Amino acid sequence: xxxxxxxxxxxxxxxxxxxxxxxxxxxxxxxxxxxxxxxxxxxxxxxxxxxxxxxxxxxxxxxxxxxxxxxxxxxxxxxxxxxxxxxxxxxxxxxxxxxxxxxx
Amino acid sequence: xxxxxxxxxxxxxxxxxxxxxxxxxxxxxxxxxxxxxxxxxxxxxxxxxxxxxxxxxxxxxxxxxxxxxxxxxxxxxxxxxxxxxxxxxxxxxxxxxxxxxxxxxxxxxxxxxxxxxxxxxxxxxxxxxxxxxxxxxxxxxxxxxxxxxxxxxxxxxxxxxxxxxxxxxxxxxxxxxxxxxxxxxxxxxxxxxxxxxxxxxxxxxxxxxxxxxxxx
Numbered sequence: 001x002x003x004x005x006x007x008x009x010x011x012x013x014x015x016x017x018x019x020x021x022x023x024x025x026x027x028x029x030x031x032x033x034x035x036x037x038x039x040x041x042x043x044x045x046x047x048x049x050x051x052x053x054x055x056x057x058x059x060x061x062x063x064x065x066x067x068x069x070x071x072x073x074x075x076x077x078x079x080x081x082x083x084x085x086x087x088x089x090x091x092x093x094x095x096x097x098x099x100x101x102x103x104x
Numbered sequence: 105x106x107x108x109x110x111x112x113x114x115x116x117x118x119x120x121x122x123x124x125x126x127x128x129x130x131x132x133x134x135x136x137x138x139x140x141x142x143x144x145x146x147x148x149x150x151x152x153x154x155x156x157x158x159x160x161x162x163x164x165x166x167x168x169x170x171x172x173x174x175x176x177x178x179x180x181x182x183x184x185x186x187x188x189x190x191x192x193x194x195x196x197x198x199x200x201x202x203x204x205x206x207x208x209x210x211x212x213x214x215x216x217x218x219x220x221x222x223x224x225x226x227x228x229x230x231x232x233x234x235x236x237x238x239x240x241x242x243x244x245x246x247x248x249x250x251x252x253x254x255x256x257x258x259x260x261x262x263x264x265x266x267x268x269x270x271x272x273x274x275x276x277x278x279x280x281x282x283x284x285x286x287x288x289x290x291x292x293x294x295x296x297x298x299x300x301x302x303x304x305x306x307x308x309x310x311x312x313x314x315x316x317x318x319x320x
Contacts, residue, residue, distance in 0.1 A: 001270040006227055007318060009269045013304070014311040016297040023275075023287045031185030031193050059297075060290060061268070062200070062275040069196045072146070073139045074189050080105050085134075085163070088141035091148060095155030 012059055026056045026063050030070065038074045106135055106188055113187040117178060129171070135188060136167040136195045143199050150203055166202065170195035204274045224250050241317035245309075252303045261296040264289055 001009070021029070033053045057064045076082040108116070108131070116128035140163050144151065151159060174191050181190055224246050253262055260282060267278035268289075279289040304314075 001227060001272075003227065003318065003320075005270065005272060007315070010311060010314060012269070013297050013300050016294070016301045018298065020290075020294050022290050022294075027193070027197075031189040035185050035189050056290075059294070060275060061272075062204070062286060065274075066193070066196050066200050069143045069146075069200065070189065070193055073142055073192050073196070074186075076142065077105060077188060082105060082135075082138050083142060085137050085141050085160075088138070088145040089156050089160055089163075091145045092151070092154060092156040092159045095157050 015055070015058060017055055020059065021052045021056050023056075023060060023063055026053060026060070029053050030063075030067060034067070034070050034074050037071060038078050106131065108187070110181075110183050110187045114178065114181070117175065132174070132191065133167055133171055136170050136191065137163055139192045140166045140170075140195045140199050143196055147203055150206065162202070166195055166198050170198055173198075201276060204276045207274065208277050208280075238317050238319070245314050245317055248307075248309075249300070252300050256299045256303055257296050261292055261299075264292050265296055268293060 029049050030053065033050065036050070057067055073082065108128075113128065113132075116124050117132070119125040119128075141159075144159055144163060148154075154162075170191070173194050177194075181187065227242070227246055253265065257265070263282060264278060267273045267281065268275060275286045275289055279286045282289065282292075284292070
């Protein structure tokens with residue numbers, strides 16, 4: 001644990017609430033939370049839920065990671081620029097062809 | 105881009121097999137594939153030795169598995185979110201799990217226990233830029249935290265804290281090592297945090313007090 005991890009842990013200890021939602025509940029609330037973040041739509045989740053989700057995300061690295069990924073995609077979709085499969089795949093190297101392996 | 109309303113998605117997916125359902129399934133599969141590829145490409149440093157065809161295969165598998173899960177769970181969609189956001193969560197969850205499993209390093213519960221003292225030693229030793237009185241304060245706070253962790257928490261809580269908070273492992277990896285679900289691990293850690301917080305507050309120690317000693 002380095003200094004930053006320690007300070008983060010300390011922050012997590014002191015921001016602990018008596019009642020927090022678990023990962024299953026988070027999973028249930030998250031999509032509407034993300035839609036709200038992306039569109040600020042009128043279908044606002046109740047204030048309680050917003051806070052419960054935010055508290056959980058600050059405490060759970062796995063849920064935070066999935067939240068970030070979901071937000072990215074929902075944002076792209078809302079902006080009409082979710083990349084086509086081939087465009088994302090183009091970021092990966094092509095496999096070596098059998099011929100070049102045979103030469104090697 | 106995927107302009108169907110929630111109702112339209114549900115109706116089409118729940119149709120008896122036919123053209124309308126097949127079209128909706130194709131569309132949903134296309135969306136899931138594109139969504140999961142955004143995630144995989146953003147994490148491509150973790151797939152450094154993966155070629156394009158291998159990534160395509162992984163993405164297809166994840167999208168296909170998510171599609172089945174979505175079809176099996178349509179009745180749990182309550183319409184609070186956009187259908188695409190709800191569906192996307194399922195494929196992201198699967199992809200994130202997959203990448204985490206690849207990130208797992210070999211470690212055991214025993215190593216979680218043995219690593220405990222070393223964690224605190226390294227922090228106490230980190231005194232290059234600190235004032236001497238801060239160094240003494242740091243040692244005191246670290247000793248106190250260690251004492252709280254050792255006397256107030258269960259062995260499982262200690263192992264959970266070591267893995268997640270001190271070693272920065274994923275919840276899933278530590279949960280697997282402990283033989284529990286991620287959900288149960290969250291509860292275990294939540295109880296542990298509450299105990300530590302209460303012990304610190306009982307000693308009238310605020311976050312600011314401790315932070316002041318660790319300022320650089």
